[in-house]
Amino acid sequence: MQTSKTFYITTPIYYPSDNLHIGHAYTTVAADALARFKKLTGYEVRFLTGSDEHGQKIERSARERGETPQEYVDKIVAGFKNLWHSLNISYDDFIRTTEDRHKIVVQKVFQKLYDQGDIYKASYKGWYCTPCETLWTEARLENGSCPDCGRSVEQLEEESYFFKISKYADRMLKYIEDNPDFIQPASRRNEMVSFIKSGLEDLCVSRTTFDWGIPVPFDEKHVIYVWVDALTNYISALGYGEEDDMLFQKFWPADIHLVGKDIVRFHTIIWPIILMALELPLPKQVVGHGWVLLDSGKMSKSKGNVIDPLVLINKYGVDAIRYYLLREMPLGADVIYSEEALVHRINVDLANDFGNLFNRTCAMVNKYFKGRLQTPSVPEGPDNELIQLAQSMPLEVEEFMERREFSNALAAILRLVGRANKYLEETTPWALAKEPAKQDRLNTVLYNVAEALRFATVAVTPFMPGLPKRAWPLLGIENQPHLFTWGSLQWGQLPNGTELKRGEPLFPRIDTALLEEA
Template sequence: MEPKKTFYITTPIYYPSDNLHIGHAYTTVAADAMARFKKLTGYDVRFLTGSDEHGQKIERSARERGETPIEYVDKIVAGFKQLWSSLNIDYDDFIRTTEGRHKKVVQKVFQKLYNQGDIYKASYKGWYCTPCETLWTEARLENGNCPDCGRSVEPLEEESYFFKMSKYADRMLKYIEDNPDFIQPASRRNEMVSFIKSGLEDLCVSRTTFDWGITVPFDDKHVIYVWVDALTNYISALGYGEENDALYQKFWPADIHLVGKDIVRFHTIIWPIILMALELPLPKQVVGHGWVLLDSGKMSKSKGNVVDPLVLIDKYGVDAIRYYLLREMPLGADVIYSEEALVHRINVDLANDFGNLFNRTCAMANKYFKGRLETPDAPEGPDNELLELARTTPSEVIDFMERREISNALAAILRLVGRANKYLEETAPWALAKDPAKQDRLNTVLYNVAEALRFATVMATPYMPGLPGRAWPLLGIEGQPHLHTWESLQWGKLPDGTVLKRGEPLFPRIDPATLGEA
């Protein structure tokens, strides 16, 4: 048997300075949906997430709380994992930069770059932004502040090791130009090209002013700085450089690094140049998504405007929250979050369309046939349009997902649901039920809608993984996993004699008047 095609997707490793908010949830839900989709469509998938746990900021925060850095990060990382569990995130590995397996690889990478002359020691004089953990030259500051976050910077002078990034600038520029899909969307690619053209400086890759980190293997006064430490997670988690590197051999290079737009530069310039210097393949694509914003602007702890996804999950359910994030936010764009928009999206798409179609179909099947549906008659009239849309939607969803257009993929699935709702209005089963001569036609109509619901549920599984467990019992096929697969999306697979059941609404309608209530 031919081996499955592989797919390796990563999220950023999140920084445990505090609990995560809905913006982080979006990144990880989007990566999870892509991983689940690839798995559903026959790929061998590896999905990595994790935590970036070293640095001065962590050391200071731990000290302020009277804790050791590892005590401090252990608690926050436990919160990360609880959030991912609550959001139904099915990662294959969670890498922590404090783990021994990571430390070994980071030191190996640093030593190799030093041995080949790509890392050298010099004195550093510049400006340091603690929140961003970034060192800047005077020329890069904007109005004397950090160009990334706008906050104040501290003067810094220390002996450091530097990575010869400037040596690889032309090669990196050529790579981006030769591989136009490497950075997505195109707007981010243009930003990175102009950043390289403005002149790449060599990169400070060690620090001596704090201890919380991985020591330089040949100089223990120095701690390896974030760039080499954090970014290496994508290969250390695969066992790169180890005797058993089967995962690395199988899955590298990554198919997608999914990151927020604020860290695109690190993933499309610094990380690829490190890989070039190591003579390793570059990731196939870096996708920089937008931010989840509020009317008041970007979410931040200091503004006190952070939206806690756990609160929303408790209130509305995990599938509804995942659906909202993925449907509302085209991958490259910013989206303004509001609870009103969330409730509107749940009510219109999920309660009124998807959930209501299940309710009506199961109720009518039970009312007219005690739930039991037989093999349908040959299609006629409006049947053909529904059948044709059901046949073409799966390939349309695949095309959208290949282009990372998750929102459009969901819209295509909901178009099928909407067409099935319209089909019920066109065929009026409640009128057919009044005519004993039209019982076969009534059975055919309800069978067609039930089959459309099966199609929609299979296709919606990566985005709302809790849905099938609730939907299959209603369609009477919970014990028939062969009907839950992507390969089963061929019209007419719903078996003769299937019994539909009535149940609780899949997506209860939310009263907008309850907005803001805990």
């Protein structure tokens, strides 16, 4: 059975119509940061991502390239995995909808819904948006186009199976109203309530006009459509329906589905209703984050304005890119990406504040004490303010992460870094070094800053997981993993005699002339 110390988080499974862009990277980096944070704070975590590989769009794209659909998706999915590796994503499982383990579960789910009378056959006539893989009635179109993406639609008429989503509409509405934290942020919840109240139509869940999909188990001229196929990944990856369903019993219901705002409706109406029909618990929370936009609007492959995260990683480093994405985008809001803003974040927050504090501290300890810190003396003056801020920071970060406020969590950590920089200006260790009688005070000042750096580095690890392996040797504690834990964030844990080292800057300042290149 599930315990309070397990945590299951998912990203959407991404559609392999082409390579992923910076917006997809944001979703997965955010999920990874939360997964890593939960692990750091003592949870047993299951982190799932994957790829949604069926559908007419894939079939058409493969045909245009003279490939089978499987050959086509295999190459693109390899690119997904390469990007996640480059972004230091620590997923526990990568589910592909073309895997047998997934197909078996999808067919079981479809059969169960059919057997209990929730799926029926009828003919369908309506409008289909191929890019969104969505069927629309005439009333839902906006100016004759897809209401989600604004692109043209094509008229479609075929025999299909339908899921009685309308049967569960009142129950779904009541669930949302009784569980106000289920959909976050509140603006997304209000949109979904309005959508349900406008009337839910039964959902087309099979197609006959293409073959690239999972066959309906009792009618193989039909393939199971995206709603039952793709959304079921969240339980197929846990072995739902298998004899040995230990993972499912342990981790379901999901603690959080993290998705972009454009697919909130599927995850907060269609998916929960499927689960209701299966008599399974609903996910505890669905968070619909905003988009990464450009000045010209939403990124689009057709517009040719897609930002490739691999290019940015090669140019600025993965930790800096992760930091920018998580610091720049408040929960639920859109953010306008610009390379100028990225470089500004790197230079101000990371190079000037965080990296420079490491450089200054290590340099002074080496200059004044041959690299070794001793146990500090009794706090005085501004010491207590720095210590109190460090001691309150972990709880503040926990509270922000509980609300999925990644930007505010990072701001709390950087406040400690900023306070430590100010503390150096207040205590003037370079002046203390000139007075032999104040050597003990000098050691205390530098010890306090080094300890603040340890606190900040531990706390920032889920966001910038590549930083510790570079930072711990500078603080001389690379072989003391007990000092890297969340539980170690008690003031004064740096051992007597700790040897700090000088090294290359953790975050070199970016020459803005680089912006002219690319």
